Each structure stands twice: as C-alpha cells, then as structure tokens.
Amino acid sequence: MHKISLLSLTFFALVAIAASGPGVCPSPCHCHGDLQHVICDDVGIKKIPRVSDNTRLLNMQRNNLPVLPTGGFGSMKGLISLHLQHCHIKEISGQAFKGLKKLVYLYLSNNEISIIKPGAFEDLTELTYLYLDNNRIPDLPKGIFTPLANLFILQLSDNKLRELRPGTFSGAKDLRWLHLSGNELTSIHPSALDEVENLAILHLDRNRLSSYPVSPMSKLRVVEELSLSKNPMKVIPDEAFQSFGRYMEKLYMDNMGLERFSDGAFNGVTALKSLHIENNKLSSLPSSLSFATVENITLSNNNWMCNCQLAPLRRWMDSSRLRPDATCASPSQYRGQQIRESTAFSNCRQKSKRDKKGTRH
Template sequence: MEHLYVFLVLGFLAVCPPLQACPQDCHCHGGNLQHVICYSTGLNKMPKVSEQTRLLNLQHNNFPVLAPNSFKEMKGLVSLHLQHCRIQEIATGAFRGLKKLVYLYLSHNDISVVGLGAFDDLSELTYLYMEHNKIVDLPKGLFSPLMNLFTLQLSNNKVRELKAGTFNGAKDLRWLYVSDNEMTSLQPGSLDEVENLAIFHLDGNQLNSYPLAAISKLRVVEDLKLSRNPIKFIPDLAFQSFGRYMESLSMNNMGIEKFSDKAFLGVKVLKSLNIGENRLNHLPANAPYSTLQNLTLSNNPWQCSCQLAALRRFDTYSSRLNPDATCAGPSQYRGQQLKDTNAFRGCKQSAKKTRKGERY
C-alpha cells in the first residue's frame, strides 16, 4: 500500500510540477507567477518565471544587450516592461517566442542598434514604446512582423529620415509619434503602408520643406503636429487628402512666412489651429475659421489690412482668438490686438451666392 502511495505521488508530480518560486527580491501576484515585478532589483540577467506569467516588470535594471531568445521561456507574456534598463542593443530574435505579447515598453534606454528581425514573432503586439533612446536608423522591414501594431512611440530619438518601406507590414498602425528626432526628410512612399494614421506627431524635427509627396498618402489624420520644424512655406493642397477628418493642427514656432492660397483646401472639420510664433503677416481668405474652437495666432507680424479681414467673417471669432495676437502694421494700428482693432472697419466682404439648399 505504501508503495502504491509513493507511486501515485510521483505520478502526480510528473503531471503537475511544483510551482516556481518568485525570483529573489521580486514581488509576485496571482497564481503561477502571473504578475512578476522586479523593479530596481539590480538584475543583469533575465529572471526565471513561469510560462503562465502574463506581466513581467523589469524596470530600472541593467541589460545592455537583449540577446537572441532572451525571453524564450516566457511564452505567455502579454506585457513586458523594460524601461530604464540601460539597453544599448536589441539583437535579431531578441523577443522570439513571445507570440502573445501585446504591450512592449522599451523607453528611456540607450538603444542605438535594433537588429532587423528584432521583433520577429510579435504578431499580436499592439503597443510599442521606444521613446527617449538613441535610435538613428529604422531598417526597411523592421516592423513587418507587427501586423496588429496600433501605437508606435519613437519620440526623442535620433532618427534622420523615414524611408520607403519603413512601415511595411504595419498596416494597422494608427498612432505614430516621431517628435523630437533629427529628421530632414520623409521620402516618398515612406507612409504608403500606414495610410490610416489618425495621430501623426512630427514636431521638433529638422524638416525644411513640407513633405507633401509623403504626407498626401494619408487619408484619415485627425491630429497633425508639425511644430518646431523650419518650414517657411505651406503649399497648395497641404492637407487635402485627410482634410475631412483633421480636427487638430499644430504648426507653431516654425518660421512660416506664407500659406499658399489653396493650402487649406479640403479642410472641413478643423477645431484647433495653432500657428503662433511664426512670421506670418496674413492668411488665405479660405482659412477654415468657421469650425474652429481654438485659434492661436500670437507672435506673428500681422498686417491688419483687408487681406486679413476674413477673420471677422464670423460673429463668435473674438471669443476663440488667442488675445496675444496683435497688429504689426499699418503703423497706426501697431500693437493693437486683432480682436479689438478698427483696422478692418472699412473692408468690404465679398458676397457669395448661395445655391438653393446650401447652408453656411
């Protein structure tokens, strides 16, 4: 009888191995180490966790290189936190086997090298955060495995350009942040694969001309930021491809001298426009004032002549205007706020014939 008992116990252990212990100095929650928190524990190699672990938090440790198959025993991971881990390089196949991973946090490291194939197997990855690193180049095909990627955060890196094919495979990308990089160009074709972007932040780069060839491939952008790029001229049809959807446009502190007369053609639902801190003295007559809820015009050398009189076409204009917008000329109106000046009093408004059934 005793032998039978031992046999049954050994059989049970073979089928159900003992639960793994929580890694030293870490905190674990849930059965089978479902949540493992190793925050700032001095780790320099990957801890052993269960295949049932869903969340692994390794923030503030030391992993200079993420080698191939670094997480091969962690096949159940859904969320992986590697912020502030002094990572310099991500090798090809570093995340191989993480086929259930949805959230990957790699921000605030020193990453300068990302091997082609680094994201192999991450077909379920939806949110990828890589801001505040030293990434210079994004190889063609790097994001190809990420067919479900929704958010890509690449701000505060050293990326110099977006090349054709950069986003091949990432067709579901909707939110793209590449603010505060060193980009001088967006090559034609660089955004062809991500035409459904809804948020596109390009502010704080070194673009010196409006990237019309690349950006006209976008169809549904709702929030576009181009602030702090040295672009002097905004051309015709700059926003037409997504003008039916764009609600927020930030173009402040760029040195813009002129918007082309047809720059805003197709813009229908714009709610917020920030063009402060530029060199503008007038705006196109068809600028989309009627839908705006927030309008910032401050610190531009506005010429308060009839060419700018369209600002007064709407009765509620003065309540939506940044009060710091002032006239730089003519001399008799210099220093007066646009919302209060009499400079436009004698301007004639062009009458538009309204067709039957048309509303304004």
C-alpha cells in the same frame, strides 16, 4: 562529517535551483496573483529571470541589461505586457522576443538603444503598443516592423532618426498613432508612409524638415491630428492637407519661422477645430482657411497685417467666446492693437457687400 556537509550543500543547491525555476517567484523579485504579475523593478538584476507560464506582466524597469539577447524571453509564452524602461539597453538582438506571440504591450523607453538587429521583433504578431521613445536610434532597418500586423501605437520620439526610407513601416498596416517628435529628420522619402495610410495621429514636431513633405503626406487618408511645430519650414504649399482634410481636427504649426501659407494650403480642410500657429512670421491667412468649424486658435507673436484679408479671422473672434492674443504689426496706424479690438476692419464688411453686388452686375 564531510559526507553530512556535502549532503547539506547538495540539498541547499537543489532548493536554490527550485527557487529560481519557472514555478516560483524569481529572487529578488516579488510576485502577485499566482505569479501572473512579476515585479523586478530596480532590484539589481543583470539577466532576464525565468518566470512561470502563468506570468502575464513582467516589470524589469531600472535594471542593467545592455543587450537583449536572442530568445531571452522564449519561455514566457503567456506574457502580455513587458516593461524594460531605464535598463541601459544599447542593443536589441535578432529574435530577442521570439516566442512572445501573445505580447500586446512592449515598453523600451528611456534606454540607450542605438542598434536594433533585423528580425528583432519577430513573433510579436499580437503587439499593439510599442514604446521606443527617448533612445539613440539612428535608423530603422527596412521591414523591422513587418511582423507587427496589429501595431496600433508606435512611439519613436526623441531618438536620432535622420530620414524615413521606403519600407520602414512595411507590415504595420493598422498603425494609427505614429510619434516621431524630437528626432533629426531632414527628409521623408516619397514612399516612406505608403504602408501606413490609415494614420490618425502623426507627430513630426521638433525635427529639421525645411520643406513640407508633400508626396509622403499625400498618401495619408484619415489624419485627425498633425503636429509640425518647431520645424524650420517657411512656406506651406497648396493642397498640403487635402488628402486627409475632411478628417483633420487638430493642426500644430507653432514656432516654425513660418512666413506664409499658399492661398490653397487649406483646400479640402473641412473639419478643423484647433489651429496653433503662434510664434511665426505670418502676416496673413489664406482664403482657403475656413473658420466654420474652428473652436480654438492660437496666433500670438506673428507679423499680422490688419487689412480686409484678415476680416474672416476678426469675424470668427467676434463670434467666439475665446479671446486669442494677436496684435497688428501693420499698417502703422494699427500697430500694437489687438486684432479682436482693432478698428482696421470696420469697413471690410461694407467693402465685401459692395464687391458681391458688383459681381452680380
């Protein structure tokens, strides 16, 4: 009886080993498409399962994996998409993703990551989309993104980043979308963006930048969408957007406590379609701001002085189907009037004609 029991136990042990091997669906996950999709979402696993070489997508969301160890995914040579959201991850070890040379999508959002060891992203030469938002990352090791030559979107919003240092984005030369909203940035080193001059979308909103980062921004060439909302900046300087002005279509600068634009702030900006500057302390707009391409503008809750300097804005309102909310704060006789309806601008066109005529003589 004893020998039979021992043989039985050995048999069941071998079955269990086979069941957890790379040729079958790992327990307690479920799989689809001949093991191409392995779904281990919220199944209570505490270590990385072994999966088939056929596996293209591994979903491990909502488990408990506090540390991603070195080489933990090394056997998954064919993996293209890896989902690790809500896994209580605190640390990513060096070479954590070693071997994943075909990986394109890596989702690490909504964890507790505060440590990313140097070399963490080694081997991820095909990675295109990297999501690290909603974590606790305080800084980024120099060259951490160097292996990511094909990175297109980098999501780093809602972390604890305090500064961007030189070499942070070294190697990520094809990066096009960079999301840094909701961090604690107080400064951006002048050369921090040197390696990512082809950014098309840059979100810096909800940070602590008290002055416009002129030098690093001047390295950018093709920004189409820029968000600076909810940074405590008071002044936007001359030529702020000039290096990418012929590409910039969307600009968000609401809720900043912004007091003024320097008169040449919009020099070189020729493609602007959408401008959001509500909830500031602005009284005027600079002469460099052209409304020729503008399709949408938000202006409410500012201290607008309704005089001829705002006449180009009023003319744009008269020609637009939109009716943006914006009221005069001064002069006193126009206070509370909607700019689009105010009589403050009735003489501006005539004055403009007289000024031009005087200039010709």
